[in-house]
Amino acid sequence: MAERALRGSRLGAQSYENDNGVEMAPRQSVSYDCPNGHRFAMPFSLEADVPDVWECGICGSEALRVDGTRPEPKKAKPARTHWDMLLERRSVKELEVLLAERLEHLRAGQGAARSASRSRGQRKSA
Numbered sequence: 001m002a003e004r005a006l007r008g009s010r011l012g013a014q015s016y017e018n019d020n021g022v023e024m025a026p027r028q029s030v031s032y033d034c035p036n037g038h039r040f041a042m043p044f045s046l047e048a049d050v051p052d053v054w055e056c057g058i059c060g061s062e063a064l065r066v067d068g069t070r071p072e073p074k075k076a077k078p079a080r081t082h083w084d085m086l087l088e089r090r091s092v093k094e095l096e097v098l099l100a101e102r103l104e105h106l107r108a109g110q111g112a113a114r115s116a117s118r119s120r121g122q123r124k125s126a
């Protein structure tokens, strides 16, 4: 019984407003450079994990964050591209082999499809 009362009073007494950011959180303006020459700024909370890329509102391209405009650079993490992530899993040598296999497979598949449609046509006309 005593335990229950404690739990109830805790819920009412504790305010979650600050945690929820209902009060205005300190803001920073982060600028992004679009590969097509557009530059725009996005407002972020100082505590927010600011992304390195943001979709350009004008053309939809992936715009990169302009470094140095942030008031306090917490972590200097270089933007990882898809290529970087790929290289973490595969070496260029491996990729070349995979590409060669893939091309071979594609050529073989095209050849098979062509001969299949040809034989189907023959069957129809016969």
Ligand SMILES: [Zn+2]
Pocket: 034, 035, 036, 037, 038, 056, 057, 058, 059, 060, 061
């Ligand atoms: Zn753009």
